[in-house]
Amino acid sequence: MAVYTEVSDGDLRAFVQEYDIGEVISCKGIAEGVENSNYLLQTDRGSHILTLYEKRVDPGDLPFFIGLMEHLADQGLRCPTPLAGRDGRRLRSLCGRPAAIISFLKGLWPRHITAGHCARLGAAMADLHLKGLSFPGSRPNSLGPSAWRPLFQLEAHRADEVKPGLADFLTAELDILDSRWPAGLPTGIIHADLFPDNVFFQDEEVSGLIDFYFACTDYLAYDIAVCLNAWCFEEDGCFNVTKAHLMLASYQRTRPLSREEFEALPILARGASMRFLLTRLYDWLNTPAGAFVRRKDPLEYERKLRFHASAGGTAAYGIDWIPAPEAV
């Protein structure tokens, strides 16, 4: 949630004239997307999103992100699409930053997660995974398992400021993740950050997936693991097996999981907890006082990590493996 860059009206109008989208009526900074400045840009022809890419996004990755959104939209996935300007370019510069105008998606992201949302999410995520298979680009997961130990070591000496014993706990968990991380699972494009605020719903259906700026090439089942964490825990910390069951069942109806992928979900969810715990820990300890961001609690993910560490196997999640039809 962030608006960092102030765009002057003159700069904005000049920028918009590079596109065939009409005249600017209004442009308001919106609380959407963590890494970039986002504006809801209204012209006399409709609504768009103006995104300025701030320093946490590597400009070298932008052609991948822009190309991926274009590919997925071409395949019929409801996701933001970067508009081409009159010169055909989808990425240009505004206020010294890379910038793009992105199509506007209808819908609201759910503040109160229901089992129905989880079921719809499962199908939408599987659809994303299938449609991503034909995308020729690839991008390593810069926040994957090999990044966790270095990220932890940056803040290891201060981790116990957040909770006594946290450093030792994370050290032990990193060792376990190293030794048990699965190999050779089906790989493709994953969203990698499919939290509720990145999934829009309208009339109880998924109306769009947004914010592809963590998308990368990794185990498809890792995306499911991120979502088990982000969608299936209640606010009191309890894991809701009904939500997990519905999410997995609807995912598998669109894209069946291999037995290995299914069995790997607990360790993948444990790793996904580590990933979000570590980035939140880093942000918690490094956000300057008065900075214009709301820090997220790293300990929410410490509790999730402990759940996965004690779960044992898939039975604790209430999820069932559904063999692929051809395998029956």
Add this chain to the structure above:
Amino acid sequence: MAVYTEVSDGDLRAFVQEYDIGEVISCKGIAEGVENSNYLLQTDRGSHILTLYEKRVDPGDLPFFIGLMEHLADQGLRCPTPLAGRDGRRLRSLCGRPAAIISFLKGLWPRHITAGHCARLGAAMADLHLKGLSFPGSRPNSLGPSAWRPLFQLEAHRADEVKPGLADFLTAELDILDSRWPAGLPTGIIHADLFPDNVFFQDEEVSGLIDFYFACTDYLAYDIAVCLNAWCFEEDGCFNVTKAHLMLASYQRTRPLSREEFEALPILARGASMRFLLTRLYDWLNTPAGAFVRRKDPLEYERKLRFHASAGGTAAYGIDWIPAPEAV
């Protein structure tokens, strides 16, 4: 700039059904308004602003603000108008807070202030003052001169943390303001916070004034003094006499100033500097680390206050008094 309250999709849809404005298409928290939560609410019939009144607004003042906006819009001023629901009510409750749906205004607020903006602002402000004269409501200025000393005393012991010597300087200035504050100037409804982010422009013309939540009954010329501070200083701290001249000239073409009002502008601007310095100082010293607001620099207003303290008279501002036509 703030979005504090998260509104669930269910609560939002139920709230919007109290109005005859169509179905919700999207609702995004926007970076507009300092005191309240504001959302750009799009329905299949158009754009609106949804405002939730947060704790810094006294609920007892809301009927005044709502009534004033309605009155001014009825008089033809371009300003946000609270919509009436199916039951005729313009103010109801959402997420436990008072809330209203407000008409959407086109335009952008200027990030780079030109002399032309200042000229247009002068006329728009005078128009607001004239149209407010027929409004029957009134509200004391809770941040007027009588509030300054108590506000200062809350933080006097810490003022020198911000700048050594600041406490003594402010004490001396408060004494001067007390002894020289004018009496008996023409009074009416003022906006009291007419900063550039509250004035929208489109095609070089003022397209709307927003954020009436500091509006009150006070000297009309005090509103001009607030604007001299907010619009006529350059970023390097220099006072731009051309901007001030144009603002005052266009104001007086719509609403002539009495000689007393005109001569009072330097002391009013000195007081207006004190008011914004004090609230910024309070916020600077009391905003918790990690809070989701961008603190404004109180020392910007200390420099403005010093300018006014050394100005002597109206000549330093480059402004001219234009006698009312009937007085010529």
